[in-house]
Amino acid sequence: MSAPLSRFRLRLVLPALLLAFSICGQARAADPIRIGELNSYKAQPAFLDPYKKGMELAVDEINAAGGVNGRQLELITRDDGGNPGDAIRVAEELVTREKVDVLAGTFLSHIGLAVAGYADKRKVFFLAAEPLTDKITWSDGNRYTFRLRASTYMQVAMLMPEAVAAQKKRWALVYPNYEYGQSAVDTFKKLLKAAQPDVEFVAEQATPLGKLDAGPVVQAIADAKPDAVFNVLFAADLAKFVREAQTRGALEGVFVASLLSGEPEYLDPLKGEAPVGWVVTGYPWYAIDTPEHKAFLDAYRAKYNDYPRLGSVVGYTTIKSLAAGFAKAGGTDTEKLVEAFKGLEVAGPFGPFQYRASDHQATMGAFVGRLGVKDGGGVMLDPKYVDGLSVLPSDAEVKALRPAAD
């Protein structure tokens, strides 16, 4: 400290001072790599509770094996308050007071985008774990932001082969009325029209997120007499929609393609009422036979006595990705880390994948399958892993989508 503190100011800041000292003390003792993680734990507990467990599992595994470059990993998690305003303050706190080496996390798209903007401004490395919005890697992409999970575009593109193969002419669309739903439906329409020019979209229901009026919406879709439905609803809205559709027999004989509905977070609450025959993207943890996944599944079950959700995989892989990045960069220097992440190869529970240099998107894929009911619970039947790379636009196409970033 350069200038001596006056007594007055000292009193003003004493509590903060004590805290700062205690943190500095810790930092010097072990000198671990500090990962600052922020997420909407309170707003999205169903997804983020398992996510946090996944992260902690990965940190334990890495530290038990001696850490990265001889340094232990230290995870500092924060609630982002579920809104961008608080999230930026929390990010600032992690960077300025906790002196973290990288930022990671976020779930909701607008928070992810806000933190990405902050990372660009303050030149901090940011690994966006969850947010699905295409903008974070494309139109609003920046040098310091990478994203792990398969984006909205990728999830939709994974369903396309089945949607096209179904050979249906009259499609109805139902989606939550915000950017995720809107962009999923836009992508779906564009891709389907390209593959099947005579397709007709006979109904489009944009429902308020979390406040679906299931009866009228299901009826309106049934009245349009579609022979196929594309659904983007999830969580409580999905459960309402499914139950109402079954009671009304509204979707009998109708082909349904549905985003994310095979993820345990959204499928398990439906129990025996899971809509049989829907084609979905998701995570069938019970039906993946690869050794990588088996090792992850066993470790997770041993530690938590519970099965993993998709969130667990995302949290686990987030930490594994960062560790791989630190190892390749030989440290935590931000600029070196950015370069290291370009084309970084990571081995996750779904097998090896990479972070593309062109748009900073990870190529970790997802599973596509048909829903069925087994032992009173919903499952994905014959799930197939779709590699993220196979559904992403080429590097050249991405250049046009990503104007501002390198």
Next chain:
Amino acid sequence: MSLDGLLFQALNGLAGASALFLVAAGLSIIFGVSRIVNLAHGSFYMLGIYLAGTLAGGFGGAFGFWAGVIGAVLVVAALGALTEIALLRRIYAAPELYQLLATFALALIVNDAVLYLWGPEDILGPRAPGLEGAIDLLGRRLPTYDIFLALVGPAVLIGLHLLLARSRFGRLIRAATEDREMAAALGVNEKVLFTAVFALGAGLAALGGALQMAREPASLSLDLAVLGDAFVIVVVGGLGSIPGAYVAAVLVAEVKALCIALGTVSVGGFEVNLSKLTLVAEFLVMAIVLIVRPNGLFGRPQPPARVAGRGEPPLRPMGRNGGIVALGVVAALALLPLAEGAFPYAPVLAVDMLVAVIFATSLHFIMGPGGMHSFGHAAYFGLGAYGAAYAATQLGAPTFAALAAGIVAAGLGALVFGWFAVRLSGVYLAMLTLAFAQIVWSIAYQWEAVTGGSNGLFGVWPDAPLDTRAGLYLAALGGALVVVLLLRRVLFAPFGYALRASRDSPLRAEAVGIATGRVQWLGFALAGALCGLAGGLFAFAKGSISPEAISVGRSIDGLVMVLLGGVESLLGPIVGAGAFTLLQDSVMRETDYWRALLGALILAIVLIFPGGLMGGAARLWALATRRAAR
């Protein structure tokens, strides 16, 4: 869309209407008698659906579902009674709206308690035995449970009507609704009456929730989702009018069903997807109804309270010593950036606190001295933020010009909305401001081209010299000082006296030649414009702006800050805003259950200082000086 289809959708709407009505009826009864704005009402609903699901599973069998519903209603009604006895009864003497603060804290605690007890995953309850199927009607299939629900609403309506019109209990409730003091003077045991009413209201909310168990999963976001709807229904129907609430529920549900049924229509060559309108349908209905009928559809003008509490003491200027202390504090704050090396987070947190100070001070101006309880102050925060962000990113305006643009945008918004709002008073005014805020929110949420839709606008960073943490902090400090001093100056100017006169006695104020309507309107517009500065600073501090800046949550935060600090003191909003921001920032780090902790802390403050922090300080000061004088 065929006529059959529309008719069928109207039937669907009736089921939805019953669901809305059940929640709203309880709120209406509680408000009618006790004048408590019960923010925990949605929590009772949520507890109802969780408890019913668990109990139904526990009892099992065909009987289990109905036993679960009844059990949930009884348990929640008992909880309601307990809340009234243990919590609310202690603060009836506090200034109006402090019960709001207590119920807000309670809602936070209940949400975390539910998370703790039932876990984070959504829980889909059982279907109602015997009512799982559907009947064929108009060539479509109508679920029998929907028919059942559509009948439950009117049945409860008739039951409540009989209870209120025919029973002694009902007569007492009506008497207390009409004139609390007179009822008490005639020997009615108010305490028992209030407890019973609160239990009844909570039980009705739980019934609404429990009956939804067959239609939707229990989830942790239900409390807030339902709360807004319930307020809308109560206000549209007219406060205290149970039949009004039913009519309002039908109106809102049918408007929504119609929007959904019509789907995409083309108007003059444009494709309009009416289903998107369901995002704000209820608030549009409320705004229109309140503009046309200021007391709701079936409401009567509220009887003037015989004794308006003890009346608020007049404001006093600070005096010389106070001024010196304030000057010292400001000087110390101006030096804060010097400590940035040691406490790099301090300026960051301080900017958020200063933004909150501007927000809360401008709200306090219309709420306290203005007497207009705005539940939608976030509208002007949001207009300021979006105005500044749009000017900076799309028009390339320099930072100060962008901030000015934000102030202008917020001021214009407040001028327009204020013109309608000042025609109303009390809770109707509060709800109209809320409706306007929701309408602004929905526009920001939907207008992709200008506002960036649900994601918002990004890259809103200030230029030099404000682009450092210290620079922005000093700008925010300057802005907050200007706002606080300006509003204080206005309050001690003739305009401020006129504003307070209009609040304290509109009739006498008119009689001495004060145009009360115009004074309130201008006061509203001034507060809105200055709030725009808070929004602008917020956008630059975060580098982005999204529709959450206009959400109900932010409006409620503002109310909480003002009430926490003390509504009867000019320092109140400043202390409240600082304390709330600091508290939230620190509890968020402390525990996974930070909402409950925040709620408990607020509850403690409310119980210890029923007049807010400054109210408590004033009482302590009075006590100390009296001791010293002896």
